[in-house]
Amino acid sequence: MAVRGRECSIANALAVIGERWSLLALREILLGERRFDRIARNTGASRDILAARLRTLVEAGVLEKRQYERHPPRYEYVPTEAGRALTPILLNLMDWGDRYVTDGPPPTVWRHSCGADLHPRTVCAHCGEPVTEDETSPVRIGPVH
Amino acid sequence: MAVRGRECSIANALAVIGERWSLLALREILLGERRFDRIARNTGASRDILAARLRTLVEAGVLEKRQYERHPPRYEYVPTEAGRALTPILLNLMDWGDRYVTDGPPPTVWRHSCGADLHPRTVCAHCGEPVTEDETSPVRIGPVH
DNA sequence: GTGCAAAGTTGGATTTCACAACCTACTGAG
DNA sequence: CTCAGTAGGTTGTGAAATCCAACTTTGCAC
Structure with missing residues (x-):
């Protein structure tokens, strides 16, 4: 994946969880937080960046985005097996x-x-x-x- | 240290080693590389950013910068106990x-x-x-x- | 119909990053 | 002597990412 540098699973792992707020968001989720607003407040990340990081983590299969309310639509983030690992x-x-x-x-x-x-x-x-x-x-x- | 967000040693650790190239530089150093040029090539980091990261890691006590040649001055980076940990x-x-x-x-x-x-x-x-x-x-x- | 909450998105200023080029100080080849 | 090469960076420029505040949408409670 990385264009340059050593072929290495550390680099590959960091491509998924190495951005500035990713691990702090995961910390909150593994502490039991599930909701966007609380993750934002507890990490201190700005909301736009947090939204981008959570999207990346969902795409990478580390988190799952689950709808817990239909009207209005509300989502929570739960760790997958990869996230729990x-x-x-x-x-x-x-x-x-x-x-x-x-x-x-x-x-x-x-x-x-x-x-x-x-x-x-x-x-x-x-x-x-x-x-x-x-x-x-x-x-x-x-x-x- | 962190202005906002949870008081947490994960956040504190990431303030030291959480920047994009820091852990990859440390990977090379723990693989045995000691010199700037080789760390730059093996990680793929640009030289200015790598210089900044190594400086941060030295200031944080994770690496030690050691002169191994006086004329011309040449330096190598060796891990401290915190780095080896x-x-x-x-x-x-x-x-x-x-x-x-x-x-x-x-x-x-x-x-x-x-x-x-x-x-x-x-x-x-x-x-x-x-x-x-x-x-x-x-x-x-x-x-x- | 006003206020509140959740889960984001948008716009604009600031900061950081990447890339190439350059610099200094030597060494070795020809 | 001159030229190339090596080591360890620094500098300048433009592109990209980040931060912050404000706004949006959908519904509920009063």
Whole structure:
């Protein structure tokens, strides 16, 4: 898709969710918000840009636009499976922000079903050991165009 | 920091790494590239924007700019601890892109030190169980300004 | 018939971005 | 000595995206 640069699923993913307000809109939706006005207020995005981003996300299959009222027509945005699969990314992003950007205590805390406050850890699906930079290495890299 | 919208470490993180080319530059650096020209070519970013992004990342403490040659002055960019801590986010992003965006096989494959091809899984640091949307819930949410 | 709400769209000013060209300071080839 | 090449940017210009406020549409409550 990308005309230039390395062929890479990170670039492809960012083409879908990498615009400025996309991930914040998805954060609100995964927090349970469903409606345009509330997503706009809670993210701070301007309404025209938010409308464009939501349209992109629907076209990409990350969100579904559902009519919940016929007269007058009213719509809500619900995450698809692809949208729900972004939860780990948002939690890792929040954790990184808590550690390295936000001053003071974390503004938002999540709880896991086990009862503990949720701190995400990314592990190798095969062996279960944590993934850190020195435990991983690229074995095949996408070509640069 | 953000004038409006929810107080949230996701927004704070995106203020640092959410610009269009920042994560792709970090991808190259975590793949081992260190030099401006190679990062520019491999990402496809224009040189002026890349220079601005790298400056932001250095100011934010994600990268360190190191002089490796005095005459003429030459610099390389190396990740700090905060930069290396982005590895799980990039791997999760790549995995999501592989699954939901990229057509065909994954362009880039990583290997974990255990020997297997690396597929990241995000788990609860406390109990080790996978983190999915229905196993998590926000318990305290940052206020909206 | 006035006010309110939801879900956007429209117009205009501002800001950012992309692209090519240029600059500085060296190195190596001929 | 001159020319090409490399590294790491900066500058200028025009195109594109963004921000903001106001407006629209459809219905409901008073």
